[in-house]
Amino acid sequence: MRKRLLTWFSENARDLPWRRDHSPYRVWISEIMCQQTQVATVLPYFERFLSTYPTIRDLAGADENQLMRMWEGLGYYRRARSLHAAAKKMATEHDGEFPDSFEDVLALPGIGRYTAGAILSISRNEAFPILEGNTQRVFSRWIGLTTPPTEKPAQARLWELSDKMLPRRKAADRANGPAGFNQAAMELGALICSPRSPKCTECPVATMCHANQMGLQDEIPGKISKVQYESRTEMAVVISHDGRYLVRTIPEGVRFAGMIDFPRAGPPEAGDVVEMESWLAAQIGSDVTIGMRIKTIKHAVTRYRMTLHIHLADLAIASASKQQPGPLPDSWQWATVDELADMPMSVTGRKIVGLLDRPQRSLFSEL
CATH class of the missing domain: 3.90.79.10 (Nucleoside Triphosphate Pyrophosphohydrolase)
Structure with missing residues (x-):
């Protein structure tokens, strides 16, 4: 399953700026920007942001008004303030460098388990599982999980699956290691395994997917409580x-x-x-x-x-x-x-x- 997925990803991955240069700083900025925001919307913001704040120290020393003006239009402005606070923390406690350990990354403002694992796996090819909107849906369909993925038992099972699916390759082998797999799983969810009308006929692992085998791809993942506006x-x-x-x-x-x-x-x-x-x-x-x-x-x-x-x-x-x-x-x-x-x-x-x-x-x- 991993082999099929990684082969598909090598041929279909979108050309994104944080994939061309996968430094921890750039991956971190991309992950925060992409939270609750579509990639197409993020792209011009990402380029401008990195041009203005090319390093962690540049971001740490940013004028807050200018930073918020740069973020304007992305919404969820607390994300920008958390970026600023985290950059200041790295400037004072980590000599302006992105931390090496998962615990230190997790201690940064605005970073949770998923984001910490995504940064370290994508930038440094370390074997950390990730679970976000796309992979949550992909993994649920793979194992035919009909329980809503937001429920605690379902979350625990999906985190376990995410960890077990990770390749245990050497760090030098990015394409076939954790960096490749995590990005491939997210990309499959973004391009093929969509929330509605998934493109199962184009999926590289459709024959190994329980939801596809049982005809449940439209019912899985289970219904998530909608926000009452x-x-x-x-x-x-x-x-x-x-x-x-x-x-x-x-x-x-x-x-x-x-x-x-x-x-x-x-x-x-x-x-x-x-x-x-x-x-x-x-x-x-x-x-x-x-x-x-x-x-x-x-x-x-x-x-x-x-x-x-x-x-x-x-x-x-x-x-x-x-x-x-x-x-x-x-x-x-x-x-x-x-x-x-x-x-x-x-x-x-x-x-x-x-x-x-x-x-x-x-x-x-x-x-």
């Missing part, structure tokens, strides 16, 4: 003064912490326009009048299905000739569109900037 409505406001727009740094403990955003809130802080005016006035120490709605954006964030209403708004001083806004709390600031271009923002925050950057931005300058 909640509907949530929020409001964002655009306030301008002298060519600048009011934004804030999102505080810790709040979604997208550390990023820049326009004034935004939802229940329980602000369930309607009046509550939004009160919430924002308390935040910045100045009365606010919310005006016309200019856009509604629907999007998904983690377990929420979001509806975001974007309104124009005025500060209380807006009608007083040449009067300047009062001082803002530390987390708030005024920024031009050009300045916002270099600040890290969420996808919806960037869409609001896009509204300001259109020809009709003259509408906003009149406020």
Whole structure:
């Protein structure tokens, strides 16, 4: 089975940048970026990231705002902060080098059992099993496992299988060793053994797969509990003064912490326009009048299905000739569109900037 799989992989493997240069640093970055994100989306980010931060020390010394701006669009921003924290840990505790031992790799922020094993097996051809979305599905089908793979007994069995399937080759033999096998199993899941309508007629190990033999490839893996999404409505406001727009740094403990955003809130802080005016006035120490709605954006964030209403708004001083806004709390600031271009923002925050950057931005300058 291994021989067939590895032969298939040698002929069908995608040309990915972290396969051309499989240093631990590059494999680590690729593994973190690819978590919950499609490879096609990751590729341009990976190249830019490595150009900006070619070494662990470069990443450790990165400006956090620049780092988050580089990550913008990949989502799950905690991953970027964990990368930064792990790089700092390696710079101080491992002389700027990626650790050698599994235990030291596992101790890095943002790295769990799968990621540690993937980095060490793919970069150094060490015999560590890996179990992620693709291999979890592939292995379940191979052994005809009808139990949902997220259940503890099923997880234990799949980890055991992953370990037993590993070749015990010398480290120099990457193509036929753990590095080759782990990547081949993941690639099979990505290209052939898909969640729906797997291409069993193209699979190199179909005749040895229990799910295929029993006709259960559409039932395996067992059903995994789906995320129950909640509907949530929020409001964002655009306030301008002298060519600048009011934004804030999102505080810790709040979604997208550390990023820049326009004034935004939802229940329980602000369930309607009046509550939004009160919430924002308390935040910045100045009365606010919310005006016309200019856009509604629907999007998904983690377990929420979001509806975001974007309104124009005025500060209380807006009608007083040449009067300047009062001082803002530390987390708030005024920024031009050009300045916002270099600040890290969420996808919806960037869409609001896009509204300001259109020809009709003259509408906003009149406020």
